[in-house]
Amino acid sequence: MKKRILIIEDHIDIRESSTEILELSGYEVLQAPDGKAxxxxxxxxxPDLILCDIMMPELDGFGVLYLLHKNxxxxxxPFVFLTAKAERGDIRKGMEMGADDYLTKPFxxxxxxxxxxxxxxxxxxxxxFYSQPLVNLGNLAATADGLAQLKDTVSGLKVRQAKKDQCIxxxxxxxxxxYLVLGGRFKTSRMADDGRELITGMYTQDxxxxxxxxxxxxxxxxxxxxxxxxxxxxxxxxxxxxxxxxFTDIGHKFIQILSHNVREKETQLLQMAYHSVRKRMxxxxxxxxxxxxxxxxxxxxxxxxxxxxxxxxxATETVSRILSDFASxxxxxxxxxxxxxxxxxxxxxxxx
Numbered sequence: 231m232k233k234r235i236l237i238i239e240d241h242i243d244i245r246e247s248s249t250e251i252l253e254l255s256g257y258e259v260l261q262a263p264d265g266k267a268x269x270x271x272x273x274x275x276x277p278d279l280i281l282c283d284i285m286m287p288e289l290d291g292f293g294v295l296y297l298l299h300k301n302x303x304x305x306x307x308p309f310v311f312l313t314a315k316a317e318r319g320d321i322r323k324g325m326e327m328g329a330d331d332y333l334t335k336p337f338x339x340x341x342x343x344x345x346x347x348x349x350x351x352x353x354x355x356x357x358x359f360y361s362q363p364l365v366n367l368g369n370l371a372a373t374a375d376g377l378a379q380l381k382d383t384v385s386g387l388k389v390r391q392a393k394k395d396q397c398i399x400x401x402x403x404x405x406x407x408x409y410l411v412l413g414g415r416f417k418t419s420r421m422a423d424d425g426r427e428l429i430t431g432m433y434t435q436d437x438x439x440x441x442x443x444x445x446x447x448x449x450x451x452x453x454x455x456x457x458x459x460x461x462x463x464x465x466x467x468x469x470x471x472x473x474x475x476x477f478t479d480i481g482h483k484f485i486q487i488l489s490h491n492v493r494e495k496e497t498q499l500l501q502m503a504y505h506s507v508r509k510r511m512x513x514x515x516x517x518x519x520x521x522x523x524x525x526x527x528x529x530x531x532x533x534x535x536x537x538x539x540x541x542x543x544x545a546t547e548t549v550s551r552i553l554s555d556f557a558s559x560x561x562x563x564x565x566x567x568x569x570x571x572x573x574x575x576x577x578x579x580x581x582x
Contacts, residue, residue, distance in 0.1 A: 234258045234260065235258070235260070236268065236272055237259060237260070238265060238267075238281065238283060238286070239261075242263070249261055252342070264289065265294045269289070272304050276307070277307060279349055279353070280298070282312060283312045283313070285314070291313075295328060299327070306388070308330045308331075308353050309329050310329070310345055310346075310349060312333050313334060326399075326406075331345055331348075352389060376473055376479045377479055380477075380480060389461055389462075390463060392414070392461070393456060393459055396456050398416075398454050398462065401450055403450050405444040405448065407440070407465050407466040407467045407469070407470060409439040409454065409464055409465075410439075410463050411433050411461075412462055413435055414435075414461060415432065415433070415457040415460060416433045416455065416457060418439060418454050427536075427540045428540055430452045432457075439454050441488060444470060445484070504582070505582055507542070509581070510542045511544075512580040514541050519531065530568035531568065531571070560573065
């Protein structure tokens, strides 16, 4: 059967041109000229995917998403925002409310089809998760393996997508829960008073972000940003609290993560206070090579000069100069934006 797409867009040219492209590609398309009509069509026909403009009179895209997510029949329908405002605040607000993706206008036919096809494919993967029996948190036995139960619960959560450079939470945002990285890479960072960025952590698959703020019940002290197109899910505070109350191994796991994070931050502070710029750069390269395996591309590190500057507390120009020195000393080899480690032992044992 044809997949059914609902387009909610008050601009008639965009609505009709998008409809024509999708119908030529074999989709059934429903059209709504405003948010109220869109909600009514969604409830009546239960489309497979919704494309919705943000800026509309009477009921905007945020309102449409809110109303549809309140209804169990439409809560899990993939929702893609169409917006002419590429401002991070609007995009982040939409993603926090549960939108799955966004397209910035003007977009061409290929961008539209790629967005639709990728979202429908991900929805099919999620339906495979939802078809499996989910854990009922209220009936978990205190003697059960909490980590295994947590894994089962995560498999039933909604998979969220983050595009490169997209922020999923910002410093001073109230902590809603813990974010689990499912794929790709994220960094957390803080801004100094002089506008410089300091990276406080790097996270890859199976890493948790935001544990400290959630356990303390406070706002985040840094911002989390995708370093590439990535995926993640959100464990709400209620879910985490339920697991912590029932399973001691979950508490032990979080204690280990927090202890590791504290040790890393202490090491970072000591290095910035007492190590030379060469030693700091060498330590960052060694750390990335040993601990951040997903950063490796064909045995090369894939990390920007700007991010390395934020990790070491240096200027970007200083990072470039030291990397050039390391290349001339046969410690590394630069391949465009990639860095191949040639002598890890010499980097690790570099004198201060």
